[in-house]
Amino acid sequence: MIILEYQAMSIRARFAPSPTGQVHIGNIRAAIFNWLFARNQKGNFLLRIEDTDLERSTPEAIATLLDVMEWLGLDFDEKPPLYQTSQLQNHLDAVQKLLDKGDAYKDSKGGGEEAVIFKIPWDAERIPGVADTGTIQVPVHPEVPVVVSFKGVDYAGVSAKGKPAPGGACLAGFKNLKVLDAEGKVLFDIAGKEEQILDGSLVVELPGAAKLDFTRRTITYHDLVKGDMSKPLDSMRDVVIVRSDGTPVFHIANVVDDITQKITHIIRGDDHVENTFRHIMMFTCLGAKVPKYGHLPMIVNAAGKPYSKRDGDAFVGDFRDKGFLPEALLNYLALLGWSPGDEREKMSRDDLIEAFSLERVLHAAAQMDIQKLTNLNGQYIAEMEPNAFKEMATKFLQVHDWGKDLDDEYLTKVCNLMQSRLKKFADVDQWKYFFADQVEFDEKNLAKQFKEPATRDAIVKIRSAFEAIDFNAEAIETAIHSVTDELGIGQGKLNQPIRGAVTGVGIGAGIYETLELLGKETTLERLDEFLAKY
RNA sequence: GUCUCCAUCGUCUAGUGGUUAGGACACCAGGUUUUCAUCCUGGUAACAUGGGUUCGACUCCCGUUGGAGAUGCCA
The missing domain is CATH 1.10.8 (Helicase, Ruva Protein; domain 3)
Structure with a gap:
């Protein structure tokens, strides 16, 4: 049944980064999960470039973003992508609409220009997911007066040590509010005064209050990843949507653009969970259908901290520069915070798309393990x-x-x-x-291989044996064996010293093949160089 | 401080009331191979903690601890 509904709706997911020059792992992971989800659901995956930070959103930064997405194979639909700066009028129109309907108000803080504030609606019942959850009482500190106005209720809570602790929230958080003093006497009752408070004609300041008594309302939504999430309205404040310089802030721009792009599913980082409650209200007040939300756990670095834009080596470009393959990175990142539920790990693009589901995304942050990525990358390289x-x-x-x-x-x-x-x-x-004229000798390895003074003499013998042969792997092996036999030592005993003398290092492919490849001339030169030096 | 969320080996994870708690990376030991890598075999290593509920809890509930996020006229 649910599947049918999904298909009928045709889902639209999006990735909405702000291009800041570098794309870090946490960011691109959000893109990957959106892409995987959209492709799995046969829906659309859209890109929106939130380039409103004019300082950092340079053409180069945007190019970097597009480049990285292409590299990883995260193809998006409906090109060109939507540039947020192109939507300014749209944002402002939406704000005006909110203002007209009384869902927003203007306010200035400290006498500056006026900003626009989104008002969490007093009649919050019209927001899907809002419900009364009972009457509660909250203690307030008597030293700080309680102020009730259309902007909200400001008060000081009482800390564990009995000190005033800053509190306060939007008006809508306090349905049926009564303010009581220490004796329980009612100092203020909002009943009958709602109109005046709401239209701004009444602001009450109440010194000596000890308790707030009100009907708590809670907003709940079902998160596709985390399950039911809720938050009481008395812990939310009205939110600024236009700065006093006239520019829209993230919240309104983001919501309006999601409406414009008809986004049905918003999949983003964990850090947006709290914003979601407010965004749901904005969607509703703007007359739009609320999209479904899914919040992804963060990816943290080796120190257990989330990657930030400053985190040096977590940029996607760095992984490319180090020689990680896009399929390997994609595969690895898909497995951070998600698993197919069986024991598959190395999975192709199509495998991932086929197996992906938001329900299987974990709730806890995951730590990036470069060693595991490296191992996986090696598997892809081998193939x-x-x-x-x-x-x-x-x-x-x-x-x-x-x-x-x-x-x-x-x-x-x-x-x-x-x-x-x-x-x-x-x-x-x-x-x-293999390529340089001069080798760099690994002194430590040499010291280990040439502990016995006799080994150097053996190299001299090897050199002359090599000189006489047709230089192929088989003949090289035979030549080496003839020397080891002559000296009465194990057949493989000289292999590592020879490697050290010719390549300078202690590891590599088979030594016979390596020497054959290097060729007789180079091999003899290297041996001479070694003998001259040590 | 307040609010929201989270918690299985070092790391990524499987696990939805009854399992010798499985796999992968890393690590260790052994085998194959001329070293390395590959490959094979084996090993060390986890349910943060205290209470419940239950015949029985890693799994459900509550507290504690720890962690993350939010609490910006940042996004």
């Missing part, structure tokens, strides 16, 4: 077409002065030998010994 692998490797080799203009045939062989060992493309910097 790459050799040509595609070579192409990528070439790109990453080119950043090194020893990695430019490489011989194609030689490079192909190196790639074939090394593909299974590479976890991320930036690690091709370890291939230097």
Whole structure:
């Protein structure tokens, strides 16, 4: 039944980032989940660029955003995307509508220009999900007067230590309000005075109040991820929607644009949960249908803190620069805070789309594990077409002065030998010994391999044995074995010292194949260099 | 302070009243391979805590602790 309803509606989800030059992991994850959801539901995935921060929203920043989305394969429908700056008049019109209907008022704080404030409606029952939840009493600090006006009820609560604690909320939070003093005497009763309070003609200030008595109203919505969420109106304040300089703030712009784009499902970060209650009210006051909401848990860094725009290495571009594949990153990120419910982990784009559901998204924050991402990336690399692998490797080799203009045939062989060992493309910097004239010796490794003075002598013998042979892997192995046999040592004992002397490092592909690839000339040169140095 | 939410191995997670609490990454040991990587085998490692409810709680309820978010004329 539910599925039928979904299909009939044709869902529309969106990603609405503000382009600030860099896209971080937490942000793009929201895009991924929206995309996965939309594709899974055969709906539309829209992009809206919230570029109202003129300082940071440069054309380059927007290009970066689009670039990253394309790289990850997050294709969006209805191009070009909606630019929020183009909607200014729309936002202002909506604000005027609210003003006209009495759902917003103008106010100035400290005598400046007037800002526009969205008023949480006194007749809040017209908002879906609002219900009375009983009469309650809240203690207030007698030293601070209670002020009741159309802007709300201001008072000081009582802290654990008996000190005044700042409190107060929108008027709508206090249905059937009575203000009582310490003896329980009624200082103020809103009954019969609603009109005057609401139209601003009456503002009451009540010193010596001890208690607020009112009918609490709570707004509840069903979150597609987190389940039922609710919040009492007496913990909400009216919200600024237009700054005193005349520019609309996020809340109204976001809601109006969602109406404009006919968004049916809003999937966004956890940090917006509290905004949702107010946004639901705005949708309703603007005469629009309230969309469905789903809030994603945050992704946190190794310190357990959410990634912020300042978090150095959490930018999507950095992962690309380090040689992570888009499929691997997408796969990994989809698995942060979500799982298909079975034991699959390596999943293709289509697998993910097919398996995705918001109901299976977790409620708790997830920590990024670079090692697991790296492992997954290695799996994707291992499966790459050799040509595609070579192409990528070439790109990453080119950043090194020893990695430019490489011989194609030689490079192909190196790639074939090394593909299974590479976890991320930036690690091709370890291939230097294949291409550079000079090797860098790993002193520590050498010290380990050449503990025995006799080993160096063996290298001398190896060198002359190499000189005489036709230089292929098989002959190389035979030559090495003849030396080990002659010296009466284990057949593989010399392999690592040879590797150290020729490549400078302690790990790599099979040494016979490696030497064959390097060629006789280079191998002998490297051995000479080694012998001259050590 | 107040409000909202969250809590299974180090990390990502499976688990919806009865399981030897499963898998993956990482780590350790062993095997295969000329080192490494791959591959195979095995191992260490978790239900934050205290109360309930129940014949029986990781699972349901309440408290505590811990964490996150919100409380902006930021988004």
